Amino acid sequence: MGLLMIPGPVQLHERIIKAMCRQMIGHRGKEFSKIFEYCIDGLKELFGTKHEVYIISGSGTSGMEAAIASFSNVKRIACVDNGKFGDRLCRIASKYTEVDEIRFEWGKSIELERIEESFENGSEAIAFVHNETSTGILNPAKEIAKIAKKYDALVIMDGITSVGGDVVKMDEWGIDVAIVGSQKCLGCPPGLAAVAVNERAWDYYNEKAPFYLDLKAYKKKVPDLQTPYTPAVPLFYALEEALKIIEEEGLENRIKRHRTLSKAIRVWATEAGLELFPQLNEYSSYSNTVTAIKMPENVTDKELRGTLQSEYGITISGGQEHLKGKIFRIGTMGNIGKAEVVTTLAAVEDVLMRKNAIKSALHAAIEVLKEL
Numbered sequence: 453m454g455l456l457m458i459p460g461p462v463q464l465h466e467r468i469i470k471a472m473c474r475q476m477i478g479h480r481g482k483e484f485s486k487i488f489e490y491c492i493d494g495l496k497e498l499f500g501t502k503h504e505v506y507i508i509s510g511s512g513t514s515g516m517e518a519a520i521a522s523f524s525n526v527k528r529i530a531c532v533d534n535g536k537f538g539d540r541l542c543r544i545a546s547k548y549t550e551v552d553e554i555r556f557e558w559g560k561s562i563e564l565e566r567i568e569e570s571f572e573n574g575s576e577a578i579a580f581v582h583n584e585t586s587t588g589i590l591n592p593a594k595e596i597a598k599i600a601k602k603y604d605a606l607v608i609m610d611g612i613t614s615v616g617g618d619v620v621k622m623d624e625w626g627i628d629v630a631i632v633g634s635q636k637c638l639g640c641p642p643g644l645a646a647v648a649v650n651e652r653a654w655d656y657y658n659e660k661a662p663f664y665l666d667l668k669a670y671k672k673k674v675p676d677l678q679t680p681y682t683p684a685v686p687l688f689y690a691l692e693e694a695l696k697i698i699e700e701e702g703l704e705n706r707i708k709r710h711r712t713l714s715k716a717i718r719v720w721a722t723e724a725g726l727e728l729f730p731q732l733n734e735y736s737s738y739s740n741t742v743t744a745i746k747m748p749e750n751v752t753d754k755e756l757r758g759t760l761q762s763e764y765g766i767t768i769s770g771g772q773e774h775l776k777g778k779i780f781r782i783g784t785m786g787n788i789g790k791a792e793v794v795t796t797l798a799a800v801e802d803v804l805m806r807k808n809a810i811k812s813a814l815h816a817a818i819e820v821l822k823e824l
């Protein structure tokens with residue numbers, strides 16, 4: 453059996469696999485509504501919101517597009533791009549309205565002055581990624597929302613790899629719309645996206661949203677505890693079980709586990725003589741759910757990831773786009789623990805030590821993991 457250590461899809465908890473092996477039920481019946489209600493309530497907790505949550509059968513990107521398309525009745529939207537998913541937000545938004553792309557080199561931190569400037573120049577909304585999975589940076593959500601509020605602008609946040617794994621307080625921070633995907637920190641298979649929406653967001657409603665992703669249709673069905681179209685029923689079984697697991701673990705413990713696992717990887721990397729990829733400033737921090745590490749000079753992506761795969765059956769991620777071969781990424785999302793992290797680091801260490809690229813630092817990671 454292999455080990456999947458990428459930033460989504462994640463390795464599944466046995467209970468979640470089993471939850472899906474059940475007969476279908478009608479999606480207009482009471483049994484489905486019960487599951488639906490449990491899922492919505494659980495997700496609200498993870499988003500940190502008292503407002504509504506809509507669940508779409510589609511990957512995370514369907515949630516990003518539903519959020520932007522449904523609430524894009526603005527003259528101009530500021531989109532923050534300091535990684536692959538920020539770039540995706542910009543490209544989605546440009547289909548619906550004018551975009552002011554606030555671009556930073558991938559791996560660099562956001563400068564808040566540039567965001568303020570965009571509002572000064574007439575942006576009426578902002579979309580950004582909280583945890584930029586492609587570079588391993590946690591962007592300053594609270595600070596961005598605070599600036600947006602000064603200009604009374606709408607705030608849309610991609611929380612796809614933070615919700616359920618790190619602290620997200622949508623209402624408290626002043627986020628109007630937030631998105632999560634099932635296959636990341638929630639620990640589910642891919643195929644569901646959820647969008648949390650407060651009342652204010654509806655002032656920005658755009659009726660030109662694509663039919664399937666028009667959140668008004670989802671809103672209309674909430675009183676019936678249903679989705680507008682046939683949902684991916686087995687994935688709802690999985691989500692229900694995943695949320696039960698989260699409830700049993702406790703959100704605080706879960707966040708601590710995600711933080712400690714990623715800290716262990718960072719400490720290992722630094723001790724081993726590797727360099728972390730993100731360039732932080734006073735507002736940003738390292739991601740607590742995925743760690744991006746610079747590839748050593750004399751090692752190729754194939755040598756590292758290929759060998760890990762063929763000799764150990766362990767899958768980690770490489771860099772995306774121009775970062776291919778320049779970085780590697782290890783996800784610490786969902787329901788994994790110490791064993792998976794130690795195993796992965798031991799294997800990565802073995803492969804890199806054969807190339808004389810690092811020194812052993814496993815003990816340093818194990819020391820950190822004692823916090824759990």
Ligand SMILES: *Cc1c(COP(=O)(O)O)cnc(C)c1O
Nearest residue numbers: 511512513537583585612613633
């Ligand atoms: C994975 C991810 C997405 C996209 O999700 P898909 O499920 O691949 O559509 C969007 N944003 C972030 C930050 C992600 O990590």
